[in-house]
Amino acid sequence: MTETIERNATPATAAQQPGLMAHVRETLRVNRYALSTERNYCHWIWRFVLYHGKRSPREMGTAEVEAFLSHLATAENVSAKTQNQALHAVLFLYKRVLGIDLPWIDGITRARESKRLPVVLTQRETQALLRHVHGTSGTIIKLLYGTGMRLLEGLRLRIKDMDMERREIIVREGKGNKDRVTMIPAALVDELRDHLQARRVMHDRDLATGHADVELPHAIERKYPQAGQQWAWQYVFAAKSYSADPRTGVYRRHHVGEWVIQRAVKAAARAAGIPKLAHPHTLRHSFATHLLENGSDIRTVQELLGHADVKTTMIYTHVLNRGGRGVVSPLDRIA
Numbered sequence: 001m002t003e004t005i006e007r008n009a010t011p012a013t014a015a016q017q018p019g020l021m022a023h024v025r026e027t028l029r030v031n032r033y034a035l036s037t038e039r040n041y042c043h044w045i046w047r048f049v050l051y052h053g054k055r056s057p058r059e060m061g062t063a064e065v066e067a068f069l070s071h072l073a074t075a076e077n078v079s080a081k082t083q084n085q086a087l088h089a090v091l092f093l094y095k096r097v098l099g100i101d102l103p104w105i106d107g108i109t110r111a112r113e114s115k116r117l118p119v120v121l122t123q124r125e126t127q128a129l130l131r132h133v134h135g136t137s138g139t140i141i142k143l144l145y146g147t148g149m150r151l152l153e154g155l156r157l158r159i160k161d162m163d164m165e166r167r168e169i170i171v172r173e174g175k176g177n178k179d180r181v182t183m184i185p186a187a188l189v190d191e192l193r194d195h196l197q198a199r200r201v202m203h204d205r206d207l208a209t210g211h212a213d214v215e216l217p218h219a220i221e222r223k224y225p226q227a228g229q230q231w232a233w234q235y236v237f238a239a240k241s242y243s244a245d246p247r248t249g250v251y252r253r254h255h256v257g258e259w260v261i262q263r264a265v266k267a268a269a270r271a272a273g274i275p276k277l278a279h280p281h282t283l284r285h286s287f288a289t290h291l292l293e294n295g296s297d298i299r300t301v302q303e304l305l306g307h308a309d310v311k312t313t314m315i316y317t318h319v320l321n322r323g324g325r326g327v328v329s330p331l332d333r334i335a
Contacts (some may be wrong), residue, residue: 084267
C-alpha cells in the first residue's frame with residue numbers, strides 16, 4: 001500500500017536520515033536495476049534533496065519536484081533526456097522507496113527537446129575504421145557493427161547465448177528487458193571460434209585458482225549455487241584481470257570494461273582519418289543504415305535492433321546515402 005503526503009509531518013532534514021540513500025540503493029538492487037541506472041538515480045535523488053536544503057523528501061511533494069525539474073531546464077539548461085531521467089529518479093524515490101503517491105505532475109517547465117540525426121559512417125569509412133582494430137577489442141568492435149548490438153549487450157554476451165552452428169546470438173534483457181535474436185556475421189565465425197578456444201583456456205585457469213564465478217541474473221545464483229562456475233554462463237568477452245564487484249565486493253573476473261571499447265573506437269577512427277565523432281553506438285547506427293542502403297526491409301531491421309516501434313527505426317531512412325531525402329539537386333541537372 002502507498003500513502004499520501006502528510007503536509008503536517010514533523011520537519012526533518014535528509015541529514016537526519018542517514019539511511020535514505022542506502023534505502024534507495026537497496027530498493028534499486030532488489031528490483032534488479034543496472035549499476036549505471038543505480039548511479040544515475042542516486043545522483044539525481046541527492047541533487048533533488050540538496051536543491052531543497054536537505055529537507056526530508058517526506059515533507060516535500062509535487063510543488064518541490066516541479067520546482068527542481070523546472071530549475072534544471074531554465075537555470076541549468078539541461079536536455080529533455082536529462083530532465084526526464086531526473087524525473088524518473090525522483091518518482092522512483094517517492095513511489096518505490098517511500099511508498100508515496102504524488103499527484104499528477106504537470107507544472108514543469110520542460111527542457112527543449114532536440115531532434116538530432118545519428119552520426120553514421122559510410123561503408124567506406126567503416127571499412128577504414130575496422131582495419132585499425134585488433135585483438136579482443138577488435139573482435140568486439142566488429143561484432144557490434146556486424147550485429148547491431150548495443151555496447152553493453154555485446155559485452156554482457158554469455159557463452160550459452162551464442163550458437164555458432166546456426167550463426168545466431170540471443171541478446172538477453174536488452175532495452176526494455178526484452179530478448180531478441182541477431183545474426184553472427186559469416187566473416188567473424190573463424191575469429192570467434194579462435195577467441196572461444198582462448199576463452200576456454202582462461203576459464204579452466206580460473207577454475208583452478210578459484211576465481212571462475214561470474215555474476216548471474218536474478219535468483220539463479222540462489223537456485224543453482226554452482227552455476228556461476230559453469231562454462232555456459234561465462235562472459236564471452238572477459239576482462240584480462242580480476243576485479244571487485246562494486247555491489248558485493250566479490251573478487252572475480254568481469255566482462256571487458258565499456259571504456260576499453262570506447263577508447264578503441266575513437267583511436268581507430270582517428271587512425272583512419274575519419275572526421276566524424278565516432279563511438280561504439282555509431283556502429284549500431286551504421287549497421288542499420290547500411291542494411292537499409294542494401295535493400296533490407298525496415299521491419300527486419302526493426303527486429304534486429306530490438307525497437308518496439310518502427311518509427312524509431314525510421315530515423316535511419318533520413319541518413320541514407322541518397323542526398324537529401326532522395327531528391328536530385330538542381331545543380332546536378334545542369335552541371
